[in-house]
Every structure is written in structure tokens, then in C-alpha cells.
Amino acid sequence: MLLSLIAIAAGFALLIWGADRFVDGAAALARNLGVPPLVIGLTIVGMGTSAPELLVSGLAAAQGNPGLGIGNAIGSNITNIGLVLGVTALIAPLSVHSRLLQRELPLLLIAMLFGYLLLADGQLQRLEGLALLSGLFLVLIWMVYSGRRAGRSEAFADEFELPRAMSTARATLLFLLGLVILLAGSKALVWGAVDIAERLGVSDLVIGLTIVAIGTSLPELAASIISARRGEPDIALGNVVGSNLFNVLGVLGLPGLLAPGPVPGEVLSRDYPVMLALTVLLFAFAFSLRDGERHINRLEGGLLLAAFIGYEIWIYLSP
Numbered sequence: 001m002l003l004s005l006i007a008i009a010a011g012f013a014l015l016i017w018g019a020d021r022f023v024d025g026a027a028a029l030a031r032n033l034g035v036p037p038l039v040i041g042l043t044i045v046g047m048g049t050s051a052p053e054l055l056v057s058g059l060a061a062a063q064g065n066p067g068l069g070i071g072n073a074i075g076s077n078i079t080n081i082g083l084v085l086g087v088t089a090l091i092a093p094l095s096v097h098s099r100l101l102q103r104e105l106p107l108l109l110i111a112m113l114f115g116y117l118l119l120a121d122g123q124l125q126r127l128e129g130l131a132l133l134s135g136l137f138l139v140l141i142w143m144v145y146s147g148r149r150a151g152r153s154e155a156f157a158d159e160f161e162l163p164r165a166m167s168t169a170r171a172t173l174l175f176l177l178g179l180v181i182l183l184a185g186s187k188a189l190v191w192g193a194v195d196i197a198e199r200l201g202v203s204d205l206v207i208g209l210t211i212v213a214i215g216t217s218l219p220e221l222a223a224s225i226i227s228a229r230r231g232e233p234d235i236a237l238g239n240v241v242g243s244n245l246f247n248v249l250g251v252l253g254l255p256g257l258l259a260p261g262p263v264p265g266e267v268l269s270r271d272y273p274v275m276l277a278l279t280v281l282l283f284a285f286a287f288s289l290r291d292g293e294r295h296i297n298r299l300e301g302g303l304l305l306a307a308f309i310g311y312e313i314w315i316y317l318s319p
Contacts, residue, residue, distance in 0.1 A: 001195075001196060001199055003192075004191075004192040004193075004195040004196045004199070005192065005196070006192075007188045007189070007191055007192030007195075008188070008189055008192035008193060008196070008211065008215070010185070010188050011185045011186065011187075011188035011189025011190075011192060011215075012185070012189065012215045012216075012218065013185070014181050014182070014184055014185025014188065015051075015052040015055070015056075015181075015182060015185035015186060015189065015216065016052070016218065016219050017181060017185075018051075018177075018178045018179075018180075018181030018182040018184075018185055019048055019049075019051045019052055019178065019182060019219065020048075020178070021174050021175075021177055021178030021181060022048070022051060022174075022175060022178025022179055022181075022182055023044060023048035023051070023178070024171075024174055024178070025171050025172065025173070025174030025175030025176070025177070025178055026044045026171075026175045026178075027044045028165065028166045028170075028171035028174070029168065029171040029172055029175055030044060031165070032167075032168045032171060047246055047250075049219060049220055049223075049239060049242075049243045049246075050243050050246035050247055050250065050251060051182060052182070052185070052186070052216040052219070053072055053073065053076050053216050053246075053247055053251045054246075054250055054251055054254065055182050055183065055185075055186035056068070056069070056072055056186045056189055056190060056212060056216060057069030057070075057072050057073060057251045057252075057254045057255060058186075058254045058258060059183075059186045059187060059190050060072070060190045060194075060204070060208070060255070061254055061255040061257075061258040061259040062258050062259065063190060063194075064259060065190065065194055065204045065259075066124070066255035066256075066258075066259040066261060067203055067204040067205035067208060067264055068190065068193060068194065068197075068204040068205070068207060068208040068212065069208065069251070069252075069254060069255040069259075070124070070205060070208065070252065070255050070263065070264070070267060071204070071205040071206065071207065071208020071209040071210075071212065071213065071267075071271070072208040072209075072212050072213055072216065072251060073247045073248065073251035073252040073255075074209065074213075074252070074267065074271045074272060074275050075208055075209035075210065075212070075213025075214075075271070076213045076216055076217050076243075076244075076247050076251070077244045077247050077248060077275050077278075077279075078209075078213070078271070078274060078275050078278060078308065078311060079213050079214050079217040079308065080217055080220055080240045080243055080244055080247075081240065081244070081278045081279065081281075081282055081304060081308075082278055082304050082305060082307050082308025082309075082311065083214070083217065083221065083305065083308045084217060084220045084221045084224050084236065084240055085224070085236060085237065085240055085282065085296070085301065085304055086301045086302065086303075086304035086305030086306075086307075086308060087221065087224070087225065087301070087305060088224040088225065088227070088228045088236045088301065089296045089297065089298060089300060089301025089302075089304065090298050090301045090302060090305065091225065091228040091229065092228045092231070093295045093296060093297045093298060093301075094236060094237045094295055094296040094301075095237075095293070095294075095295050096237065096286045096294040096295055096296065097238070103146070104238070104241045104242070104245070105241060105282070105283055105286060107139065107245065108241055108244055108245050108248070108279060109279055109280070109283060111135065111139070111245055111248050111249055112248050112275065112276055112279055113276075114132075114135065115132060115248050115249070115252055115272075116268075116272055116276065118131060118132065119263050119267070119268060119272065120268065122262055122263050122265070122268065123260075123261070123262055123263060124255060124256040124260060124261065124262075124263050125256060125260045126256060126257055126260045128253075128256050128260075129253045129254065129255065129256020129257035129258075129260065130253070130256070130257055131253075132248075132249050132250070132252055132253030132256065133249065133250060133253040133254070133257065135249045135253075136245075136246065136249035136250045136253070139245065139249065189212065189215070193207045193208070193211060193212050194207070196211075203264065205264050205266070205267065206315060209271060209315060210312065210315060220236075220239060220240060220243060223235075223236070223239065224236035224239070224240070237286075237296070244279075266318070270314070270318075274311050277307075278304070278307060278308075281303075281304070281307070282296075282304070285300045285304075
């Protein structure tokens with residue numbers, strides 16, 4: 001089991017490092033090819049935080065472990081809201097911008113309800129996986145279109161912190177290097193996680209919901225804590241909402257596309273309802289008006305974190 005733990009740790013490190021290289025290279029390459037900053041920000045940079053989840057989910061499904069991919073998608077969303085936003089709000093209250101209230105939070109809730117309807121029959125078939133991925137594609141098109149109409153193309157360059165300019169050759173090399181590292185990291189992580197699941201006699205779903213989900217959410221947690229310490233905690237909320245949207249449509253859709261089959265019963269009775277409940281709770285916190293502005297305070301952050309801890313204990317105590 002020691003070798004499996006080393007593989008998991010190495011996999012996490014490679015995923016984090018590879019995702020940064022992949023995003024920098026892909027964004028610089030797209031900019032050199034004349035792609036507008038808005039499109040780069042919403043697609044390449046916006047999806048960058050979900051690149052580890054996408055690779056892990058896809059590889060796990062391709063290797064016959066779709067439960068790991070499903071658990072990773074749902075567990076990452078629960079971790080993002082409960083752990084990442086909970087800890088960040090405890091450090092500094094999170095300001096809520098009007099764009100999140102009017103567009104992104106409602107869109108996230110709709111996407112989660114759509115996903116639940118597709119899974120409600122206890123099956124995640126190829127057509128349903130394709131529907132989720134198509135939903136992600138349509139969401140990206142709509143977000144780019146609405147962003148262009150609002151004239152925010154250049155503003156997105158600053159909001160997403162696009163990487164510095166570099167030559168096309170260097171950008172291509174960085175992109176390919178990041179992709180190879182991501183693949184290597186995801187392969188090591190999946191192997192280690194599946195091996196530990198078999199040795200402990202637990203399902204790969206549980207490993208995906210816990211170890212893998214928390215590990216692939218570490219970049220969001222680190223970035224959110226750094227943002228809060230720098231006096232910009234509101235960045236965390238936008239990042240988490242965007243990441244969760246990609247997870248529920250993209251990361252959850254991949255297992256259906258690559259390894260269609262039954263959905264574990266506890267996903268529908270326990271995990272997906274917890275993800276929905278935390279999202280609704282976040283929605284309620286974000287819409288509450290205090291002192292003339294909307295924000296998520298430390299008490300609410302503590303409640304989110306307590307809900308996350310309670311969920312992890314629930315999984316541990318489940319047979």
C-alpha cells in the first residue's frame with residue numbers, strides 16, 4: 001500500500017504542475033493564433049482548474065473504473081463548496097458580484113438538476129454522457145456570446161490572468177509537456193487509488209469521493225487561501241462556481257461516454273443530493289442582503305465547512 005500512496009502523492013503533484021504548464025501553453029498558443037482574450041479566459045483558462053478532474057475521470061472510465069470518475073466529479077463539487085469556500089470565507093468574507101447571481105449560480109443549479117434527471121434511472125449511458133458534454137459546449141458558447149455582447153472581452157484578460165506572451169514554438173512545447181505530465185499524473189493517481197480501494201475493500205466510488213476529490217481540489221483550495229490573504233477572497237467564489245459547472249457537465253459526462261453502465265445506488269441516495277443541497281445553501285447565502293451588499297460571512301463559511309466534515313464522516317460510517 002505504501003507504493004500506492006506514493007503513486008497518489010506523485011500523481012497529485014504531477015497533475016497540479018502539469019495543469020499549470022498545459023494552461024499556459026494552450027492559452028499562449030491560442031492568443032498567438034488570434035483567439036480573443038474572452039474566449040481564452042472562458043475556455044482554456046476557465047477549464048484549467050478542472051483539467052485534473054477531467055483527465056482522472058476519463059482515464060478511470062477508460063480503464064473500467066467509472067465509479068472513480070463519477071465520485072471524482074461529485075466529490076470535487078462538494079469539496080469545492082464545503083471545504084474551499086468554507087475555509088476561504090472563514091479567513092475573509094466573500095463578496096458576491098451581480099454576474100454570479102444573475103447568470104452563473106442559476107446556471108450551475110440548472111446544470112446539476114439536469115444531471116440528476118439523467119442519472120435518476122440509475123444508468124449513465126453513452127447518450128446521457130454525450131448530453132452532458134453537449135451541455136458544457138452550449139454553456140461555453142452562450143457565455144462567450146453574452147460576454148461579447150456585454151463588451152467585456154478585454155476585461156476577461158485581467159480577470160483570468162492570461163499567461164505572458166511567448167513564441168508559438170515555446171507555447172506548443174509547453175502545451176505538449178503539460179499534456180504529457182497530466183496524463184502521467186492521472187495514470188499514477190488512478191492506479192494508486194484503485195489499488196488502495198481493492199486493498200481496503202471499499203468501492204472506487206468512495207475513493208473518488210474522498211481521496212481523489214480532495215486531492216484534485218487542492219489547487220482551488222491553495223489559490224483561494226492565497227486570494228483571501230491578499231484581500232481578494234471574492235475571486236474564490238467565481239472560480240469555484242465555474243469549476244463546479246465544468247465538473248457536473250464535463251467530468252461527469254466522460255464516464256458515460258467512455259464506460260456507460262449503472263450508477264451506484266448511493267450516488268443518487270446520498271452523494272448527488274448532498275451536492276445539490278450544498279449548492280442550494282450557497283445560493284441562499286449569496287442572495288441574502290446584509291449591510292447593503294451581498295456576501296458570504298464567516299458564520300456561513302463555518303456552516304459550509306461543518307457540512308463538508310459531516311459528509312465525510314457519513315461516508316466513513318457508511319457500510
